[in-house]
Amino acid sequence: MDAIIFLIFAAAAVIFGINVVLRTHPVSSALALIGVMASLAVIYLLLGAPFLAAVQVLVYAGAIMVLFLFVIMLLNAGSEKKSRGAWMARLAGVPLLVALLTILSFVIFRMYPRSVGVKFGSFAAGTVERVGSALFTTYLLPFEITSLLVLIAILGAVVLGYKELD
Amino acid sequence: MPANFVPPSGVEYIRVLPEIILAAVATLIMVLEPLTPAPRKRALGYLALAGFAGALAGAAAAGWRTGPAFSGMLEVDGFATFFRLLVILAGLLVTLVSFPYLRREEAESGEYYALLLYSVAGQTIMVSAADLIVLFIGLEISSIASYVLAGYMRREKLANEAAAKYFLLGSFATAFLLYGIALIYGATGTTRLNGIAQVLSDPRMAPAGILTGTAVALMLVGFAFKISAAPFQVWAPDVYQGAPSPVAAFLAAGPKAAAFAVLLRVFMTAFAPLTGRWLAIMWSLSLLTMIVGNFAALLQTNIKRLLAYSSIAHAGYVLVAVTAHSEEGVQAAMFYLTVYVFMNIGAFAVVAYFSRKGERYVEIEDLAGLGVRQPVLAALFAVILLSLIGVPPTAGFLGKFYIFQAAVKADLLWLTVLGLLNSAVAAYYYLRLIVIMYMKEPGDSLLELPGMAVSTRAALWTSAAAVVVLGLFPALIR
Known part of the structure; x- marks a missing residue:
């Protein structure tokens, strides 16, 4: 099945x-x-x-x-x-x-x-529990630095798409 | 909280100190950016400079307390500390070159400096990663910030093209790398570099050779793109040409050195048991990269494109050291990359200064007569070009010497001979720049050449001095 x-x-x-x-x-x-x-x-x-x-x-x-x-x-x-x-x-x-x-x-x-x-x-x-505990113990560092990655994506969008340089 | 979980200790935080400093200062700049009036944006640049200096100290402090951090995700050893210091130093020098450039182009803003800091933070993460997941995230942080920086002057047509090309091809290469990581995880059940080596070297556990072979090949494609090795180099000339000159200096220095560090670490630790499989590929990759870089550089009339092809050729030389596959080869690669970072930033600093507003003067012929009008600047540029050729007593010579010495000891005679022939070809296009600078009558391009800003001057002097000092006293970093 x-x-x-x-x-x-x-x-x-x-x-x-x-x-x-x-x-x-x-x-x-x-x-x-x-x-x-x-x-x-x-x-x-x-x-x-x-x-x-x-x-x-x-x-x-x-x-x-x-x-x-x-x-x-x-x-x-x-x-x-x-x-x-x-x-x-x-x-x-x-x-x-x-x-x-x-x-x-x-x-x-x-x-x-x-x-x-x-x-x-x-x-x-x-399960949520197992994923969560792995994410916040063994994979703490990758999890935290992913936030940097997301931040840069936002910053990049602002630089390229929004901000007028003058 | 699981019972067996041990929270990170204080010393583990010290081991990620450079990353913490870089990310904190970058975020601070983002917060201060809207609060800073336009004429005072330079202050944010000084803050970035302080951030890089703090990160240098942080990396030194971390290097003093070597060891793993965050459940073995990072491994701060001598190798990691060396490359951390190198990429942070590259970021610092590029910031110095950027000051007058951004003012001249009326494009000064906090975001530029924040992106630079974040990108370097990504590189320090990459070079100290002991796990493929962390390595990948670090690489992405570094790359995405670079894509944006390449397109920073978004009103320029060439910059738009450069950023779009870099982004699309870069993402494609990243996909290859990720596919390779997925396969190697599937084959070995771990993403730890030393764990992978353990599984691969154990004949009872070793997975199907063809599966690991495919994984290694896919990952190599990803890395080869980042170091602009032929045949994955097509993006480099267009991106370096379209990107602002300080950014081009950065792209050819920081991300490239970090990518080489990662390549060395992954292939010398995780894939060491498979050496027999990838050595031949590396051999042809390095030869092809040297040939493509040097022969294409012969035909260029644009300085930025010429330096781009020269950077491809230099990647080829470092690949020779990787192919040597020995302790000596790694050391030679580390020395060469250091020297290359200085030579490259020095050369691009001259281009950034000389090109004038809107980068109008970037043709080789525009340099005519520079030796008469600006003798000091021309002399410094000449020293850097001589080092790029590999003329003693500059560090460029010693770098090549160490690389080919390691190659000879590893019985790579043919690669050595062909590499040396290549560097003879390279002499032609670098010497042509010197000849034009000194032997030609000054043309229109030298009218209204402003004085060089103090910060660019500092970066240029540092680079030229480093090239000479490392040539005379290589023991300083070896």
């Missing part, structure tokens, strides 16, 4: 992901991205990380996507124009992509016999 649910949502995530890139209108891309986020949330749930799943839906599919849509509508962005791209990209793009996918699939198939199949739900450390 678990495996079936996983396959459905993993496939959905991939299809939505491809859709994000293929759509020419930014709103359609953003909506497809919500699909990716939601599918990932289900996979987190299957892995036994309910907190991460909730955060995924609340923050990514909720807050961040709303922000994306706001910005897209504010800028009144239309469909993107297709450009022909550089000759190198046209010439080497598809062969290189095929090569990369071949290598990746080779990697996965080589790993497959060695790895034990994931048993969904066997992992129980994904």
Whole structure:
């Protein structure tokens, strides 16, 4: 049962992901991205990380996507124009992509016999309590310096987008 | 609170003292910025200067109490302290170069200094990280602040292009790095650098070679972008050209030195058990970087682009030291990076001063006659250029000497020979600058050349003096 649910949502995530890139209108891309986020949330749930799943839906599919849509509508962005791209990209793009996918699939198939199949739900450390205590003990420093990262992003937005230099 | 949790001790706070000082001063500047009237923004710059000086002292204090901090997330050892001091010093010198530049462009504001401080804080975190998560966050702090700084003059078309290019390509490279980190975590079950080394070197626990190989390759792509190694160097000339000159000096000094520190630490500790796998890649990476940098620099007519390609070439030399893969190689790389930071900031300080408002004079030909009109400035610039070539007794010579010595001891004869040939090629384009400066008649570009500001002068003198002193007394930092 678990495996079936996983396959459905993993496939959905991939299809939505491809859709994000293929759509020419930014709103359609953003909506497809919500699909990716939601599918990932289900996979987190299957892995036994309910907190991460909730955060995924609340923050990514909720807050961040709303922000994306706001910005897209504010800028009144239309469909993107297709450009022909550089000759190198046209010439080497598809062969290189095929090569990369071949290598990746080779990697996965080589790993497959060695790895034990994931048993969904066997992992129980994904609760709010466990995540919280890890975040504020072992991972205290990364957690704190992430606040610097966010601060710089805000400061950068102010410098580039708002402030008039004179 | 979990029962087994031990709160960080006082000494652990001392070990993150430079980061605390840098972040606190940067935040203070942000708070004071709206309260400072426009003509007095320079005061915030002085505050930034004081912040860098305090952080230097903090890094020294931290280096005196070496050890791990915050449940082993940071490892403050000699290596970390060395690079902490170096990147903070780079930040300080760049601040000095920025003063007259920002005033001239009428773009002085607290945000510029705050971003500079934050970026350096990110670099000090990177170089002392003992965990891939902390390393990644530090790298991102440093990079995002750099992206913004590159586009700081946002009314300039070239600066916009530079920032957009840097941001998009940089994010793409970061994604590679993150993918590599995810794979290595999946393979080894840890993000600690020494933990990864332990798992990889244990034959009973070692994961599939092809998986770790992919992870190493992906992480190398991320790092190679940050150090602008070929073939991931395409962004560098455009960004250095479009960014304000002091920022270009900063990008080629601080973030690059920090990225090299991280590259050295990750590949010499975590991936040491896989040396056989990545050594050949590093070999070709360094050779390609030297060739691309030097030969492309031959064709440049814009000084900033020329210095950008020269910075790529110098990354190639340091990669030779990484390829040597020995204690000696690491030491050579550390020495070379120090010298390079000074040479690079000195050279860009001259460009920042000489370019005039709106950076109008950045062509090589514009330098004509500088040796007659400004003999002292031209002499200092010439010393720095000679060091970039690697002429004794400058530190540039010793730096190359140590690198190629380490390479020879590591049996990298071909790489040494090709590297030396490359530095002979490099002599041409640096000497061309000196020839134009001294042998050509002064042109229009030298009309109304204002005097050099005291702070730029201080940065230039410091750089030139460091290049000479380190050339004569290398034992000071070795």
